[in-house]
Each structure stands twice: as structure tokens, then as C-alpha cells.
Amino acid sequence: MTLTGHAYALGAGTIINAISTWKGAAFGIDLKTFADVELSESTSSIRGSIEGMPDGDTTLIERSVELVLDHFDMKMGGTVTTRSEVPLARGLKSSSAAANATVLATLDAIGESMEPLDTVRIGVQASKEAGVTITGAFDDACASFFGGVVVTDNKEMQLIKRVKREMDVLIFAPDKKAFSAQTDVSRSKLVAPWVDIAYDLALDGEYERAMTLNGFLYCGALGFDTEPMMQALELGVEGVSLSGTGPAYTALVENDKVDILKDAWENSGVSGNVIRTKINNEGAMRLNDS
Numbered sequence: 001m002t003l004t005g006h007a008y009a010l011g012a013g014t015i016i017n018a019i020s021t022w023k024g025a026a027f028g029i030d031l032k033t034f035a036d037v038e039l040s041e042s043t044s045s046i047r048g049s050i051e052g053m054p055d056g057d058t059t060l061i062e063r064s065v066e067l068v069l070d071h072f073d074m075k076m077g078g079t080v081t082t083r084s085e086v087p088l089a090r091g092l093k094s095s096s097a098a099a100n101a102t103v104l105a106t107l108d109a110i111g112e113s114m115e116p117l118d119t120v121r122i123g124v125q126a127s128k129e130a131g132v133t134i135t136g137a138f139d140d141a142c143a144s145f146f147g148g149v150v151v152t153d154n155k156e157m158q159l160i161k162r163v164k165r166e167m168d169v170l171i172f173a174p175d176k177k178a179f180s181a182q183t184d185v186s187r188s189k190l191v192a193p194w195v196d197i198a199y200d201l202a203l204d205g206e207y208e209r210a211m212t213l214n215g216f217l218y219c220g221a222l223g224f225d226t227e228p229m230m231q232a233l234e235l236g237v238e239g240v241s242l243s244g245t246g247p248a249y250t251a252l253v254e255n256d257k258v259d260i261l262k263d264a265w266e267n268s269g270v271s272g273n274v275i276r277t278k279i280n281n282e283g284a285m286r287l288n289d290s
Contacts, residue, residue, distance in 0.1 A: 003039045003076075005109025008032040009100035009284035011086035012093035012143035013169060013250035014243045015151075015211040016199050017218050019185060020192040022155040024139030025202040025210065026093070027252075028147035029169050030280040033084040033097035034287075035105040037065060043077035051083035060095060060130040064102035067122050072112055080105070087173045087273070092248055093140040095132040099123030100145045100284050108286040120145045121157055140244070147283035151202050161203065164281040168258050172228050172265040173248040174272035191217040208239025208252055215241030215249070222246060231264045252279075 010028040018024030046065045048058030061080045069076055080102055086094045100123045107113060114122075120141045127133045127141070138154040142162070151161040194217050201210035212229070219226045219242050228249045232240035239252035253261055258276060265274045 001040065002078075003109040003111075004288075005037045005039075005105040005107065006035070006287040007101050007104030007108055007285060008034045008287065009097045009104065010093075010144045010147055010280050011084075011097050012140050013171070014140075014214065014241055015149070015202050015207050016139070016195065016214050017188070017242075017244060018137075018139050018152070018154045019245070020188040020190075020195045020221075021199065023151075023153055023196075023199045025149070025151040025199065025207070026139045026143035027149045027165065027167075027169075027207075028143045028280045028283060029092070029171075029250075030277045031085040031092070031275070033082055033086055033094065033101045035061065035098070035101035036081045037078065037102065037105040037109045038080075039065075039069075039076045039078035039106075039109050041076055044075065045077045046080060047078075048080045048082075051081060057130075060126055060132055061098055061102045063130050064099050064123060064126040065106045067126055068103055068106040068110070068112075071114075071122065072110060074110060076110075087171075087248070087275075092171065092173070092243055092250075093137070093144050095127055096123065096137050096140040096144040099126050100141060102126075104284055104286050108288045116145065117157075117159060124157065145284045148279065148281045149207060151199075163205070165207070165279050166281075167252045167279045168255055169277045169279060170251045170253050170258060170261055170265070171243070171248055171275040171277065172250075172268075172270075172272060173275060174270050176247050176272075187221045188218065191221050211239045211241035211250075211252070218242050218245070228265060228268065228270075231268065232261055235261050235264065237261060
């Protein structure tokens with residue numbers, strides 16, 4: 001007997017990068033990563049593939065399936081395939097989206113469910129074991145899973161706050177890639193006292209001010225250009241930040257400013273893509289057709 005499951009989870013943008021303090025905040029965006037899982041008892045191994053990346057590292061998605069099966073003490077194997085609207089290795093939480101989507105698709109295949117936060121924690125564990133994250137990215141994982149805006153304590157793996165927010169999102173994704181596991185943590189920790197200030201702003205609901213302060217701090221710590229942020233501020237955008245450990249920048253933009261910021265970023269002289277999306281408040285979802 002073959003069991004199949006399907007699900008998607010969201011990409012996300014940064015409000016507070018948790019690398020320096022273990023406390024973070026993020027928002028789910030309307031770009032999705034899809035996972036398809038096929039399982040049977042005739043094999044014990046999990047084989048993963050990433051659409052469009054034949055040589056991509058599939059450790060994360062394979063481990064995500066394994067951890068779900070281990071949790072329910074099921075001896076099965078099979079395949080997992082992911083495809084994504086989220087640009088990879090740009091700071092847009094593609095790893096969290098892949099882990100969440102895979103965990104949900106596996107649950108979908110075996111007809112089981114878990115408490116939402118436990119579902120997220122399995123994906124975080126897979127991310128840590130696969131070496132794709134430094135902090136476990138619990139903030140990113142919560143934004144990817146629940147949607148809306150989330151504020152978290154990553155060390156305790158606690159979701160402190162989640163709110164829905166209607167907002168356009170503009171993403172500037174330079175062609176250069178930056179992998180989270182290669183980030184200079186020691187330099188990030190130097191800005192921790194000021195990141196704490198940004199985190200307090202996020203707790204108070206001042207998300208735009210929080211993410212802009214976060215952006216300048218981490219651009220300085222990690223050596224990224226602040227010019228895309230300055231361009232946004234000059235146009236009256238209040239919330240703009242380096243997303244994750246870069247190299248993408250994300251901005252929360254009022255509808256009347258989207259086109260002018262899009263034009264500014266597209267004509268900045270930096271090779272890359274500008275993507276218009278919005279905050280997704282609905283979160284991840286199982287998609288079984290049965």
C-alpha cells in the first residue's frame with residue numbers, strides 16, 4: 001500500500017533576526033513551498049528531490065520525513081519532493097518553509113495530526129540536524145507555519161505573540177546567495193544590545209520601526225549594503241530590513257508606495273529580482289485530495 005501526502009508552507013520576511021539574542025520576529029509572505037510525500041512499507045529509506053535543483057542538498061526534507069515517522073513509530077520509506085516559489089538562500093526562510101511543508105505532507109500521508117507548535121518543532125529539529133540553521137530558526141518556522149506576524153523566544157521555543165496584518169510586501173533579492181549556516185555569529189553578537197531594543201519595539205507592535213533598526217544593525221554586522229534600505233526610507237517606507245542573513249531585503253509597503261519602490265530597486269544597478277507579494281495570514285496547509 002502506498003500513502004501520499006501533500007502540503008505547503010510559507011516563505012517569510014524578517015522583523016528581528018534571532019542570531020544575536022535568540023529572540024526573533026518575522027512575518028509570513030504569500031510565496032509558498034510545496035511538498036509531496038509518497039510512503040510505503042516496502043522500503044525503509046527516504047529519498048528526496050528538489051524541483052529545479054537536481055544537485056540540491058535534500059538532507060533537510062529527508063530528515064523531516066524521518067522525524068515524523070519516528071514520532072509515530074512507523075517503519076516506512078519512500079520519496080519526498082519539494083518545489084518552491086521562495087528564492088533559495090536569500091534570507092526568505094526557504095529552509096523553514098521546506099521543513100514545515102514536508103512535515104505537514106508526511107502527516108497528511110499517514111493520516112495523523114499533531115499540535116501546531118509540536119509540528120513546527122519537528123521541522124526546527126530537522127533544520128538543526130541538517131545544519132541549515134544556527135538558532136533553529138524557530139521565529140522563521142512559526143511565521144512560515146502560522147502566517148501573520150510572530151514574535152518568539154527561540155531558545156525556549158516559545159511563540160510569544162502572533163497577530164494578523166494586512167500589508168503589501170516588496171522583496172529585493174540580489175542574485176548573490178548567502179547561506180545561514182555560513183553567517184559570522186561573533187559579529188552578530190556584537191550588536192545584541194541594540195537588537196534587544198528592536199525586539200522590544202516588536203513586542204510593542206511597532207513592527208516597521210523594529211525591522212528597520214534590525215536591518216541597519218545586521219547590515220553593519222554582516223557587511224551588507226544599506227543603500228536599498230535608504231532608498232525605501234527616502235520614499236516614505238517605514239519598515240525595511242535585511243531579511244535573515246541576507247542578501248534579500250524586505251519592506252512592508254503601503255499600497256501607494258509599492259510601484260515607486262519597485263522602480264527604485266529595479267534601477268539600483270544591482271542584479272537581482274524584485275518580487276511583489278503580501279503578508280499571508282492563513283499559514284501552512286495540508287492538501288490531500290482524498
